[in-house]
Amino acid sequence: MTTSPGFSPAPQPKSAQAPQPASSSHSARQAPVIADAAYLASLKKVTQYYLVTAFLALLVGTLMGPLQALNYGGINVYDNPILKALLKSYYQGLSLHGVLNALVFTQFFISGFLLYLPARDLGMKINMKFAWFTYVLMTAGLLTAAVPLLTNDATLLYTFYPPMEGSPVFYIGAAVMVGSSLLVVGQVVNMWMRWKRANPGSVTPLVAFMSVATWMMWAVAALGIVTEVVFLLIPWSLGWVAGVDPLISKTLFWWTGHAIVYFWVLPAYIAWYAFLPNHAGGRIVSEPLVRLTFVMFLLNSTPVGLHHQYADPNISVTWKTMHMFLTFLIAIPSLLTAFSVAASLEDAARARGGRGLFGWMLKLPWGRPTFSAPVLAMVSFILGGAGGIVNASSTFAPVIHNTAWIPGHFHITVGTATTLTFMGISLWLIPHLTGKRMPSVRLASAAVWTWFVGMMVFALGMHWQGLYGVPRRALVSATAQSVYRDMPIAIPQLLTAISGVILLVSAVLYFYVLFRMLLSKRVDDGEVSSPIPYSEVISPAGTKLAGASALVRYTEPLLALWGVALLLVLLMYGPVLARLFANAELVPGWRLY
Amino acid sequence: MSAPRPAGQRLDHHTLEKYENIWFGIATVMALFLFVTVLASFFSGTYPSLTGEGGHHITGVKNGRLNPKNFAATPFATPGLRQNADGTYEAFVVAKAFQFEPAVLKVPVGRPVTIHVTSADVLHGYYIEGTNINATAIPGQVTSFTTTFRRPGTLNLICNEYCGTGHHNMINSVKVEVQEP
Numbered sequence: 001m002t003t004s005p006g007f008s009p010a011p012q013p014k015s016a017q018a019p020q021p022a023s024s025s026h027s028a029r030q031a032p033v034i035a036d037a038a039y040l041a042s043l044k045k046v047t048q049y050y051l052v053t054a055f056l057a058l059l060v061g062t063l064m065g066p067l068q069a070l071n072y073g074g075i076n077v078y079d080n081p082i083l084k085a086l087l088k089s090y091y092q093g094l095s096l097h098g099v100l101n102a103l104v105f106t107q108f109f110i111s112g113f114l115l116y117l118p119a120r121d122l123g124m125k126i127n128m129k130f131a132w133f134t135y136v137l138m139t140a141g142l143l144t145a146a147v148p149l150l151t152n153d154a155t156l157l158y159t160f161y162p163p164m165e166g167s168p169v170f171y172i173g174a175a176v177m178v179g180s181s182l183l184v185v186g187q188v189v190n191m192w193m194r195w196k197r198a199n200p201g202s203v204t205p206l207v208a209f210m211s212v213a214t215w216m217m218w219a220v221a222a223l224g225i226v227t228e229v230v231f232l233l234i235p236w237s238l239g240w241v242a243g244v245d246p247l248i249s250k251t252l253f254w255w256t257g258h259a260i261v262y263f264w265v266l267p268a269y270i271a272w273y274a275f276l277p278n279h280a281g282g283r284i285v286s287e288p289l290v291r292l293t294f295v296m297f298l299l300n301s302t303p304v305g306l307h308h309q310y311a312d313p314n315i316s317v318t319w320k321t322m323h324m325f326l327t328f329l330i331a332i333p334s335l336l337t338a339f340s341v342a343a344s345l346e347d348a349a350r351a352r353g354g355r356g357l358f359g360w361m362l363k364l365p366w367g368r369p370t371f372s373a374p375v376l377a378m379v380s381f382i383l384g385g386a387g388g389i390v391n392a393s394s395t396f397a398p399v400i401h402n403t404a405w406i407p408g409h410f411h412i413t414v415g416t417a418t419t420l421t422f423m424g425i426s427l428w429l430i431p432h433l434t435g436k437r438m439p440s441v442r443l444a445s446a447a448v449w450t451w452f453v454g455m456m457v458f459a460l461g462m463h464w465q466g467l468y469g470v471p472r473r474a475l476v477s478a479t480a481q482s483v484y485r486d487m488p489i490a491i492p493q494l495l496t497a498i499s500g501v502i503l504l505v506s507a508v509l510y511f512y513v514l515f516r517m518l519l520s521k522r523v524d525d526g527e528v529s530s531p532i533p534y535s536e537v538i539s540p541a542g543t544k545l546a547g548a549s550a551l552v553r554y555t556e557p558l559l560a561l562w563g564v565a566l567l568l569v570l571l572m573y574g575p576v577l578a579r580l581f582a583n584a585e586l587v588p589g590w591r592l593y
Numbered sequence: 594m595s596a597p598r599p600a601g602q603r604l605d606h607h608t609l610e611k612y613e614n615i616w617f618g619i620a621t622v623m624a625l626f627l628f629v630t631v632l633a634s635f636f637s638g639t640y641p642s643l644t645g646e647g648g649h650h651i652t653g654v655k656n657g658r659l660n661p662k663n664f665a666a667t668p669f670a671t672p673g674l675r676q677n678a679d680g681t682y683e684a685f686v687v688a689k690a691f692q693f694e695p696a697v698l699k700v701p702v703g704r705p706v707t708i709h710v711t712s713a714d715v716l717h718g719y720y721i722e723g724t725n726i727n728a729t730a731i732p733g734q735v736t737s738f739t740t741t742f743r744r745p746g747t748l749n750l751i752c753n754e755y756c757g758t759g760h761h762n763m764i765n766s767v768k769v770e771v772q773e774p
Binding site: 586 | 604
């Protein structure tokens with residue numbers, strides 16, 4: 001091992017001992033043992049059900065993707081008679097793609113992952129009947145909403161903006177599905193509060209802390225969409241009220257619609273912070289800093305939604321600007337994450353003998369998919385985050401709003417940062433839950449790398465087309481006018497088309513590995529063969545609040561911080577919504593698909 | 594930290610804490626700088642911001658809202674450009690599945706034009722190719738903004754908000770014309 005030029009330690013004259021590299025580390029957490037085998041088996045099973053349902057949704061949703069990439073490659077495949085028998089239109093396929101990938105896959109995966117992690121981290125018993133009831137209810141909601149989607153009765157895209165009107169069955173199913181996630185919130189918060197009562201004066205362990213903060217954030221965020229669907233869209237679609245105010249609905253949608261991206265990405269952050277150092281052979285940098293990051297997300301994720309509405313009238317520029325300011329602030333915890341996780345990786349690489357300013361990167365285990373998936377996801381998120389700053393700036397936004405730039409952006413955020421991380425998690429979590437083995441490291445690794453490359457190429461092609469003004473979510477390959485043929489976009493179109501093929505290959509590889517694994521026999525005790533990959537820590541938060549640093553003490557009262565988060569949202573949305581409701585103009589619904 | 598650490602090779606708490614604080618500072622300054630630059634472009638006028646409540650002076654429009662079933666009471670009944678008595682220009686545009694009215698909006702070059710857009714059915718997008726004019730057309734509401742077209746020519750007007758099966762064909766144009774003296 002050599003001294004790192006980038007991070008030479010502060011001089012410590014008193015120290016006369018020989019160098020002991022690991023002497024300042026704190027060992028990885030040992031989660032409490034759960035003695036009740038039947039309970040643990042049931043907990044693992046419900047988690048596995050959530051994960052498998054999530055990946056089935058991703059499978060169907062992902063298979064639509066290449067068709068859309070070809071559309072943006074200038075190739076219209078929707079007139080193919082076989083495809084026509086399955087999909088009424090490009091827009092129906094796009095609705096399925098968006099709803100299944102962005103809403104269903106993420107929510108089911110997170111509901112399993114972030115129910116299991118805090119339960120294990122705290123060693124708490126949860127009511128398994130309630131956990132299974134929540135899973136069944138969420139799945140019933142999904143299946144209900146799936147029917148009108150598949151019969152072309154809810155071709156509304158995943159934003160379902162009224163007054164485009166879908167079958168009431170879609171809105172009811174979606175409400176049940178999303179509403180069920182609030183039951184998971186209740187179960188996790190309840191579990192944490194019981195742990196707090198049983199362990200007075202203790203610091204919540206990091207993984208549980210991050211999980212609880214994420215669920216609290218989601219509860220505040222979900223209020224918008226739940227209010228929109230339950231109180232506005234369901235009564236309207238059933239004909240109980242004569243009309244709907246499109247702007248009120250859209251504003252409530254984006255109350256949830258931006259914060260939901262943090263609901264998608266925070267579980268990935270949990271894996272990056274807590275488990276990636278283990279996969280890499282490094283250590284968590286600072287637990288107090290991680291806690292600060294999550295508190296910032298809890299407080300600041302939701303009152304930012306108006307930055308999706310710069311193009312909308314009748315919302316004052318002042319309010320839009322305040323939301324823009326808060327959106328810029330929410331970049332700070334992500335920048336802190338980039339710092340911390342990169343330091344963990346550098347720590348790992350130098351421990352393996354890596355040297356040089358950048359040369360250490362070569363010492364990381366790039367061929368190991370549980371490592372490469374989250375790291376490539378992070379690389380993707382650096383670019384996606386930078387693009388997000390552009391989207392959030394009211395001066396830049398009009399150039400790229402509703403252009404192909406936007407799907408380019410979110411395929412390297414939720415489509416890679418989240419999805420690729422979740423794929424990587426599945427490669428150790430499913431062996432952990434089931435005792436089954438990953439059938440082929442090589443194929444899994446190929447799936448991870450092709451996903452990353454495919455998404456990078458896709459994002460390049462789509463961002464590029466967007467800058468020329470090609471609109472998002474439009475069947476541009478079949479446009480009658482010559483507008484898009486006249487644009488100088490041959491190269492980005494080609495890139496987009498190629499990316500669809502790469503991603504199809506990647507999906508086939510990944511799902512082959514996943515289903516081979518799921519359908520194989522149990523061979524191991526998952527607790528031993530694939531334990532939860534807790535990492536060593538450089539600066540831990542400690543276990544007792546007394547004597548803990550100020551940062552740890554101020555971040556511990558999550559219930560109070562949850563209240564502050566709610567208050568902040570009401571302050572930043574209350575006046576806007578009050579004015580919209582005062583001037584509401586109800587309009588009738590239309591079905592134009 | 595409890596025990597004094599030897600001058601080891603791996604990252605340690607104190608060094609990291611220092612870098613963390615520096616990076617936190619940089620991140621915060623970056624966020625504030627972004628905000629200030631956006632505010633600066635508000636004042637320099639490079640951004641055609643939408644007015645809070647559109648078309649408050651228009652007949653039949655109140656608080657930026659109108660009855661989408663009764664365009665007859667508003668200037669949207671006869672979409673197109675008009676010059677007011679004080680010489681200012683206003684254009685009224687109706688978006689509906691799957692075309693804009695007027696199909697060709699004629700505007701004068703080099704003169705500020707206030708464009709008012711509404712929708713007769715669902716949401717539509719009002720995007721003029723090659724510009725930063727990019728607004729939502731909402732049924733029951735008026736979207737208003739003022740802009741100046743600097744060069745003569747014909748620009749594509751593209752609907753960029755999903756509006757149904759014919760969405761991708763909802764493309765018309767804005768014709769920027771040199772004024773006859």
